[in-house]
Amino acid sequence: MKKSEVAGLLAAASAYDHRRVAEAHVEAWHGLLADVAKDDAFEAMRRHFASSDRYLMPVHIIEGAAAIRQERAWTPPELTAAERTICAAAGIPAEEFVERRDDADWVAHLKSKWLGIEP
16 A cells, blocks of 8 residues: 555544544554555455454454455355255355365265265
C-alpha cells in the first residue's frame, strides 16, 4: 500500500474506534503494510470490525489480508464423476470426500448405503 492508502485505512478505522491518526502512525503502519494490497487491507479491516471488539492493529490487517489471498487462491478439489455422484447422494462435501477417499471401507459404506452398490 502507498502511504496515502494507509492514511485512508487509518482514517476509515477511526470511524469505528475513534483513533487519533497522525503522520507518525501512517509512517509506522506503512512500514508494516507496504506489501499488502489496498483492497485486501480494507476488506481485512471490515472483517475485523465485523467480528471483533479488539483494537485494530497491523497484525490484524496482515493476517486478514493473507486469509483473503488464500481464499482467492482456493480451488475446489477435483472429483471423478463417480465420486461426485457419491457426494451428491450422501450429501458429503467434496473436501471431506477428498480427505477420506483412501478409506476403502468408508467409500464402500457410502456406495452401499446411498447408491445400493454392494462391494
